[in-house]
Amino acid sequence: MSFSIIFFITVIMLAFVFLGIGIKILLKKNGKFSGTCASQSPFLNKEGEACGICGATAEEKCKNEEA
Numbered sequence: 001m002s003f004s005i006i007f008f009i010t011v012i013m014l015a016f017v018f019l020g021i022g023i024k025i026l027l028k029k030n031g032k033f034s035g036t037c038a039s040q041s042p043f044l045n046k047e048g049e050a051c052g053i054c055g056a057t058a059e060e061k062c063k064n065e066e067a
Helices: 003-027
Strands: none
Touching: none
């Protein structure tokens, strides 16, 4: 395949990704992305620190889901 065909396919795929993200923002309540708690993952939180988004510790459920 030539470079121009691969480049064109890549640009089209990226356009679909950004279009999908834009549609998700429009359809979500208040246009916000849902946050996730890194404290729930033992790979990301090895020291047992509280989540920076909602303040939940590794033993607690995400407080952001309650809202």
